[in-house]
Amino acid sequence: MLNKQENEVMRAVYEMCDGRESCLVSPLEIMSILPEKRRYTPEKVDAILRSLELDDYFDLIESERKGEKMYVITLHDNGVAYKRTSQQVRRSVAFKVGLSVLGAVITFVVGLILRGIFS
Numbered sequence: 001m002l003n004k005q006e007n008e009v010m011r012a013v014y015e016m017c018d019g020r021e022s023c024l025v026s027p028l029e030i031m032s033i034l035p036e037k038r039r040y041t042p043e044k045v046d047a048i049l050r051s052l053e054l055d056d057y058f059d060l061i062e063s064e065r066k067g068e069k070m071y072v073i074t075l076h077d078n079g080v081a082y083k084r085t086s087q088q089v090r091r092s093v094a095f096k097v098g099l100s101v102l103g104a105v106i107t108f109v110v111g112l113i114l115r116g117i118f119s
């Protein structure tokens with residue numbers, strides 16, 4: 001499971017690839033999609049990209065274009081399925097919250113019934 005920063009960077013990479021298996025992006029392009037409140041730096045983005053590469057989300061090749069650092073990103077199966085996986089995680093969390101609320105309501109109702117019986 002990805003942490004919050006890795007999730008944001010992976011979402012940005014997925015958007016940049018836009019349904020293709022590979023794309024050419026710069027760290028500044030990725031940073032333009034990321035939320036500004038986290039204050040990402042190119043070094044921080046590079047470190048997160050490297051960790052995502054180790055987790056087998058994509059292949060990352062560094063290159064230069066007109067003196068600017070560029071990344072060639074080729075998505076692997078985990079990267080292609082990222083959106084579906086994130087939706088499944090959201091559904092799972094929503095189901096668990098709903099189940100907890102249902103359990104609390106049932107416990108409250110049973111408590112009221114028992115209090116009515118024994119009062």
